Amino acid sequence: EAGVAQSPRYKIIEKRQSVAFWCNPISGHATLYWYQQILGQGPKLLIQFQNNGVVDDSQLPKDRFSAERLKGVDSTLKIQPAKLEDSAVYLCASSLGNSHNEQFFGPGTRLTVL
Amino acid sequence: AQKVTQAQTEISVVEKEDVTLDCVYETRDTTYYLFWYKQPPSGELVFLIRRNSFDEQNEISGRYSWNFQKSTSSFNFTITASQVVDSAVYFCALSETLPPRNSGYALNFGKGTSLLVTP
Numbered sequence: 001e002a003g004v005a006q007s008p009r010y011k012i013i014e015k016r017q018s019v020a021f022w023c024n025p026i027s028g029h030a031t032l033y034w035y036q037q038i039l040g041q042g043p044k045l046l047i048q049f050q051n052n053g054v055v056d057d058s059q060l061p062k063d064r065f066s067a068e069r070l071k072g073v074d075s076t077l078k079i080q081p082a083k084l085e086d087s088a089v090y091l092c093a094s095s096l097g098n099s100h101n102e103q104f105f106g107p108g109t110r111l112t113v114l
Numbered sequence: 115a116q117k118v119t120q121a122q123t124e125i126s127v128v129e130k131e132d133v134t135l136d137c138v139y140e141t142r143d144t145t146y147y148l149f150w151y152k153q154p155p156s157g158e159l160v161f162l163i164r165r166n167s168f169d170e171q172n173e174i175s176g177r178y179s180w181n182f183q184k185s186t187s188s189f190n191f192t193i194t195a196s197q198v199v200d201s202a203v204y205f206c207a208l209s210e211t212l213p214p215r216n217s218g219y220a221l222n223f224g225k226g227t228s229l230l231v232t233p
Contacts, residue, residue, distance in 0.1 A: 033220060042118075042205050042223030043159070056220060089157065100147040100166070100209045100219050105159035 002026065004106035006092050012112045018080035021109045025073065025094030031055075032069055033103060034077050035091040043091055049075060079111075087113045117141060118208050120224035127196050127231055135191045135227045137206030143167075147209040148182065148189045149221060154202040162204075165189065196231045203228045 005024040013019050025032050030051050035043035046065065048055040051072040060067070064083070069075040079086055089108040095101040119138045127133045139148065150162040163173065165182050173180045177194045193200055207221040 035221075040225070042207070042225050043221070044223070045220040048220050091159065093159075100164070102149075102161050102164055103221060104161070105151075107156070107158045110157075 004092055004094055004104055006090075006106035006109055008109055009107060010110050010112075012114065013082055014114050015084055016081040018078065019082055019111060020076050020078045021090050021092075021111075023075045023077070023092030023106060025075070025092070026104055029094035029096055029104070030072070031095045031097060031101075032075050033093040033095075034067055034075070035093065037089045037091055037108070039088070046077070046090075082111075082113045084113050087111055116224075117210075117222040118206050118224035120204075120206055120227050122227045123225070124228045124230070127229070129198060129231055129233050130195050132192060132194050133196050133229065133231075135193075135204050135206075135229070137189045137191065137224060139187050139189065139206070139208045141187075141208060141210055143210045145211060147219075149207040149209065150180065150189075150191050151205045151207060151223075152202045153205060153226070159205070162191075193229075196229075198231050198233055201229060201231045 007022050032049045034046040036046050037043040046060045047057040047067045049069040052069050065079055067077045089110050091108045092106045093103040095103045117140050146167045148165050152160045152162055170182050179192045181190045203226040205223050205226045207223045209219050209221055
């Protein structure tokens, strides 16, 4: 079974530029999560999708971050414009349903904002 | 407020020593789940265990064991006879039911404990 795929693995941009990350969850997983992990901290939820609908985006900085999951499968997370404090690893995870299921994580995208 | 506290930032042990990683959580939910994940240097989070709030039985899986005590809101993780391959950051996480009920089950992670096992 293929795991959660993410791309790119690394990205370096300058502040005020835009960036997008892509995630392909495990086949059949209805729930998709984006987490932000700042160096030395645990992952923090940014947004959660159930199929193509948003379940929770309360911690997403909506003035600069956006995310979509148009067909209930792949998802993209965008930052526009980026700030220095956005430097982090962005992790995508998926789970079978909207319950206390085990979440499977992708390898993450390491973003450096200069 | 931090819902999951991992007070140990870094632990260093010599191979074959036993080591316990502490996790204390805070929740008002009566139904919740606790998790442990391992994050090796490669960066990918690896699931280790999930326990629900109604099951306080300790669990053992090979060299790993978990002690869940609701009375102290703790879910500690012990590695017996540690090995160099156990070197990683370990995260404890809590899954509650977000309001409104049944709307989401995101993980609240602690800050992690970095374990270094030396030969």
